[in-house]
Amino acid sequence: MKKFIGQLLIPAAALATLLMADLAPGHPEVTRMAAVAILMAGWWITEAIPIPVTSLLPIALFPLLGILDGRTTAATYFNHLIFLFIGGFLFAIAMQRWDLHRRIALRILRFLGTRPTRVLLGFMCSTWFLSMWISNTAATMMMVPMAMAIIGPFREHLDKQEARRFSIVLVLGVAYAASIGGISTLIGTPPNMSLARILEINFPDMDELTFAWWFRFAFPLSLTFMLIAWFTLSKIARLSGIYASIDKNYFHQQYRQLGKVTYEQRAIGSLFLLLIFGWMFRSEWSQLFPHPKYIDDGTVAIIIAILLFLIPSKKNPGEKLMDWTAAKEIRWGIILMFGGGFALATGFIESGLSESLGEQLTSLQNVPLWMLVTIICTVITFLTELTSNMATTEVVLPILASMAKAIGVNPLVLMVPATLSASCAFMLPVATAPNAIAFGAGEIKIKDMIRYGFILNIIGIVLISVAAQLVYI
Numbered sequence: 342m343k344k345f346i347g348q349l350l351i352p353a354a355a356l357a358t359l360l361m362a363d364l365a366p367g368h369p370e371v372t373r374m375a376a377v378a379i380l381m382a383g384w385w386i387t388e389a390i391p392i393p394v395t396s397l398l399p400i401a402l403f404p405l406l407g408i409l410d411g412r413t414t415a416a417t418y419f420n421h422l423i424f425l426f427i428g429g430f431l432f433a434i435a436m437q438r439w440d441l442h443r444r445i446a447l448r449i450l451r452f453l454g455t456r457p458t459r460v461l462l463g464f465m466c467s468t469w470f471l472s473m474w475i476s477n478t479a480a481t482m483m484m485v486p487m488a489m490a491i492i493g494p495f496r497e498h499l500d501k502q503e504a505r506r507f508s509i510v511l512v513l514g515v516a517y518a519a520s521i522g523g524i525s526t527l528i529g530t531p532p533n534m535s536l537a538r539i540l541e542i543n544f545p546d547m548d549e550l551t552f553a554w555w556f557r558f559a560f561p562l563s564l565t566f567m568l569i570a571w572f573t574l575s576k577i578a579r580l581s582g583i584y585a586s587i588d589k590n591y592f593h594q595q596y597r598q599l600g601k602v603t604y605e606q607r608a609i610g611s612l613f614l615l616l617i618f619g620w621m622f623r624s625e626w627s628q629l630f631p632h633p634k635y636i637d638d639g640t641v642a643i644i645i646a647i648l649l650f651l652i653p654s655k656k657n658p659g660e661k662l663m664d665w666t667a668a669k670e671i672r673w674g675i676i677l678m679f680g681g682g683f684a685l686a687t688g689f690i691e692s693g694l695s696e697s698l699g700e701q702l703t704s705l706q707n708v709p710l711w712m713l714v715t716i717i718c719t720v721i722t723f724l725t726e727l728t729s730n731m732a733t734t735e736v737v738l739p740i741l742a743s744m745a746k747a748i749g750v751n752p753l754v755l756m757v758p759a760t761l762s763a764s765c766a767f768m769l770p771v772a773t774a775p776n777a778i779a780f781g782a783g784e785i786k787i788k789d790m791i792r793y794g795f796i797l798n799i800i801g802i803v804l805i806s807v808a809a810q811l812v813y814i
Contacts, residue, residue: 347389355380359406365697373406374692378727381685385769386787392770393674396681399688408692417687418680421639426679426778428642429482430671432609432616435649435663439605441613442490447596449487457495457507457580462571464488464511465518469567472522473529475620476638478774481519483617485782488515492784494595506578508784513793516779517570517767524764525563527555532734536760539734543742544752559761562808566765569804570797577793604655608662616645675770675781682771685727695733698724700740710750714758715806717741721762722798726772730763737763758809765801767794 358376365371377398384395399417403409436442453463464484471480488511496504523530527537527550537550575581602610619626619641627633649663689695698720708716725733738756745752766772768791770780776794779785 347384347387351380351383351387351389354383365693368693368697370406370408370692371694371697374408374688374694377402377406377408377688378685378694381681382727382769385771386791388787391674392787393677393681396678396684399681399684403684403688408688414684414687417684418677420683421637423676423680424639425476425478425637425642426482426676426774427671428639428644428646429479429778431646431649431663431668432613432642433482433486434667434670435609436486436613437490438663438667439603439609440599441606441609442486444596444599444602444606445487445490447490447599449491451593451596458575460491461511461514461575461580464491465514465567465571468515468518469522469525469563472519473525473563475617476774477519477523477530478778479616479620479638479642480522481516481775481778483613484515484519485512485778488512489782489784507580509789510574510578510580510793512779512782512784513790514571514574516773516775517574517794517797518567519775520764520767520773521563521567521570524761525556525560527552530764531731532760532763535731535734536738536756539738539742540752540756543739547752558757558808562761562804566801566804569800573796573800574793577796605662608652609649612645612648616641619645672781672783675777678770678780679774679777682777685771686731689727690735695724695737696740710754711806711810714754714809715802717755718758718762718802718805721759722766722802725763725766726769730766730773733763734760754809758805761805762801765798765805767797767801769794 355376358379359373362372362375363369364375380402381395381398384390384398385392389395399409399414400411403414404411433442436445449463453459464487468480468484471483492504492508492511495507499507520530524533527533533555540547540550620638623636623638623641624633627636630636646663650661652662654660654662721733721737724737737759741755741759742752745755764773767776770777770787770790772794776790780787780790
């Protein structure tokens with residue numbers, strides 16, 4: 342049935358939209374882009390064809406439909422985030438090659454114990470904290486390989502269904518905690534900084550949106566959301582009913598069997614710390630170079646990745662910490678999928694579809710303010726499932742700034758909830774980089790992400806709406 346829906350009904354719906362709808366009279370590109378979005382979203386969800394192949398649709402359809410030319414579309418597939426992915430994936434492969442991920446994972450388990458609920462909480466707290474200070478992508482990239490290493494021992498002591506439920510929520514928990522942690526600080530995720538810039542442009546006489554102000558508002562919200570997300574994932578997956586019959590000393594024994602820390606593990610561990618330092622303090626050390634603004638997280642990831650191919654191994658003379666044979670394990674399908682998400686986001690903007698959707702919010706001026714905030718949170722949350730959070734905020738925030746002026750309210754009442762909601766899309770792999778990385782781990786199907794993500798979307802909408810109303814309304 343799913344294949345039938347994906348292969349026949351989804352294309353039929355997209356074709357009907359293309360031929361029969363007129364979403365923006367005089368601007369046919371808007372309707373054409375909507376048709377492409379329907380087709381891509383439908384095929385991503387139903388997996389009617391391989392997901393990486395669906396991600397290539399913009400290359401074929403954007404030029405044919407006059408949305409974007411071929412060269413521009415192709416260029417959207419590779420940017421600094423893609424190189425951040427590649428660098429992070431190479432580092433993750435190096436950790437696995439020399440068994441460092443297992444050593445780290447077993448050390449975590451020695452501390453946390455063997456209860457699945459505690460393991461999930463430990464991973465979510467760690468990822469949540471990291472993502473406050475470094476990119477959500479980097480935090481997820483660090484934690485997913487560790488989560489994958491921990492899943493293995495549990496599979497040996499759980500039945501197949503229990504192990505699957507645990508593996509799904511553990512990997513998803515890491516991804517979701519990264520997105521939730523990113524909203525805590527002004528530097529945690531790009532939409533937050535975008536909000537600060539757009540506020541300054543539209544309201545030059547307004548007090549500066551400072552780091553301290555944002556942290557006081559967003560940190561309690563983020564912490565509450567993370568704990569509720571952990572509780573929700575645990576309950577849906579029925580983790581409290583899963584009992585792993587693992588002796589309390591099991592992981593201590595497993596750790597001892599690894600032997601002493603090897604030179605290769607120390608080297609990769611040192612590079613791991615260097616990678617964290619590079620991401621966390623990039624704005625400081627980049628000042629040593631002529632053009633510090635040229636350096637981004639992708640630059641740091643590739644620098645460390647290159648070092649892996651230069652440092653020799655002592656265990657295997659003549660080899661390096663990494664070689665290209667091992668590097669071929671990179672999940673290029675996930676790279677293509679995320680590139681397709683970038684292309685889709687660009688198409689939304691260039692065609693005018695994002696602006697058309699955002700302008701629909703201006704018709705809500707007479708709606709009670711508490712309801713308006715809730716509607717904005719809902720629209721932004723689900724819109725971000727199909728386009729990047731940065732693209733969404735860049736298009737919608739100026740519209741909300743104009744709306745705030747028109748109805749005479751503090752612009753933060755509308756713009757802060759919208760910004761937070763743009764980082765709280767949990768249903769689709771292309772919605773956020775953490776979602777894409779989690780999906781790339783191979784433990785999750787899209788239907789799993791939709792099942793858990795939809796519930797967290799609703800929780801996020803409620804929490805953000807309530808937080809905004811407590812502060813402003």
